Amino acid sequence: MLRAHVDFSRKLRDWDGFGVCFTDKATVDPEEYFTLNEHHQRFLQEFFGSNGLRMGIVKMFIDPFRLNYCQQDSDEDQIVEVNEYHFYDLPSFHAQLARYILEVARNGGVDLKIILSGLCPPAWMTRQKELSGRDLDPVNRIHYSRYMVAWARYLSVTEKLPVYCLSLHSRGEMWQLWDSYGIPLYSNTGMNLYWSPEMVVDFLKLIRRQLDHNGLEHIGLSPGDTKNWGNFYDWGYADLISEDPLALKAVSLLTSNANLSGNSNDFCSTGIDLIHEKRPDLHAWVTADELRNIRPGSISALYKLIYRTKVNSVILSTTIKNKDSSFSQSKDLSFLKPVCKAGQPGMGVCQVGCNGSDIFIIGFSSNSTGNTDSFVLINDDKLDWNMPIEIRGSASAKFSVYRTSVSENFLRLEDVTVKEGKIHYLAPAKSVSGFYTII
Structure with missing residues (x-):
């Protein structure tokens, strides 16, 4: 039967809402920059407007184009000066996006949260001296940590955007993306840097100190977005973080990617459960794959992420291109509307x-x-x-x-x-x- x-009456956990991550090259490469037009604005109204999905989270990426070569050593304790970086002479499409989305969300009564995710450092900071080189040169450890803090400070203080959290990397555990020399194997690898568990633990403590030192105590810190939750546990990240008291204290949010049509690794809660043994207060957010094929099966995958993986937010990836033809997702969004209307930020996941x-x-x-x-x-x-x-x-x-x-x-x-x-x-x-x- x-x-x-x-x-x-039985709340399982707090719910932080649904969100959007814009993934195409135009959002991170200044050479691809374009200005939002009325078609883009209508598209964004569907996600964040009062008559749309009313999403409450935006995921943005830290691009590697804001600092030229620096020969001098970088000082961890020196205050980060935003004007030393190319935020003003190189336009940021993500900043433009965020400003408009913030206005739309506030008009719809939603308090927006922004999460920043690292991609890769400027080419000169890597051992390979090229963009997406595998290894961060140890002599540039402080340079790169300050670079990420500069991004957070620019968006939070200068642009006055609601930056909620800084995530160290996006799929940075995927060591198979490079050859033995640290050169990307595939042209479509995207911007990336390899992050070992030891490097994640080191940077959690380092960047937490720098955020606090620069008056950014309100910005949280995530150990990075692994390809899936299984990698977060199986590849040693959750274990090493849980064993280091200072790194564990530095974490404000757990994050990962997931494939809505993926396997058990995408819905594995073991790493979250391990961290929760010592930090039950931490929330977990997941970035799911592209919106292009959202159907009832995709929504059932959201059930698995919410109830089996035990996340507090699902961020869905999409693209926003400089072509009117790219905005043909209304049917996809219609399958999302029932669940987004139900799960607004601040509500509780119930039994x-x-x-x-x-x-x-x-x-x-x-x-x-x-x-x-x-x-x-x-x-x-x-x-x-x-x-x-x-x-x-x-x-x-x-x-x-x-x-x-x-x-x-x-x-x-x-x-x-x-x-x-x-x-x-x-x-x-x-x-x-x-x-x-x-x-």
Whole structure:
């Protein structure tokens, strides 16, 4: 017998909201810079506007183009001066993006958070003396740490953007990307630097000191975004961090990437669990792959990240290009709308259950945010299912319902009423339905 329930009275963890990461070259390379036009603005309104997804997080990248060769040694204790870096003479598309997104988010009543993720240092800082060289030259250790702090200071202090956290790297554990000389094996490797677990532990302590010394105590620190959560544990990062008290204290947030259609490594919580043994207060954010093929199966993968990996936020990657034709994701976003509308920043992930093999429920409690208790029902099966959903811990007996399916685009349906503790609802095949309490 098919059974399902949502218990709004049992909060599992805080929810920081959904977010977006813009990944294309134009966002990091000044030579690809272009100005936002009305098409881009409409696109961003879909993600952050009051009538859109109302996402609350933006992931930005630290590009390697802001400092020419410096011969003199760098002093860890010297205050970072932003005007020594090329932030003013080289335009930053990410800064332009963030300024507009901040305005849109605030107009929609959402407090935006920005996470910065490192890519690679300027070429001269590497042993290979080329962009994306594998190894950071040890003599430039302080140069690179100050470079990342300069980015954080520029965006936070000069641009007055809400920088929440600095992440050391993006897929920096992937040593297989380089040949034996430290040269990238593939032309599409992207900008990267190899980060060993020992280097991560060292930089956690180093950059934490520098952030504090430069008056940036409010900016948190992440040990970097591994390719997946399995690598964070299996490759020794979580273990080494947990064994170093100063590194563990320096961590403010755990982060990783994941593939929504990936394997068990993408949904592995072992590293998070290990860190939580000593730091149960830490939140975990994950950056998922491109939005281009979001379907009910992708939304069910969000269930796995939220309930099995135990993350507090999911950041979805997309592109924003200098061509009008690149903005054709409205159907993809329609499958996201039910879950993003339900899981606004500050809400709580609540306890759910369902014994259907291809049916999943994601629940969010109000958590004193002013948002209403909500849940999402994902039917990834090929069949329609008549769902008896037990509702626990809700002060309301009525829900508004919106649905996206192969033939519906976030369609408003008739309100449903809780009768004898349950909602009875026919969930069409390959559909995502959002239920929002009516007070």
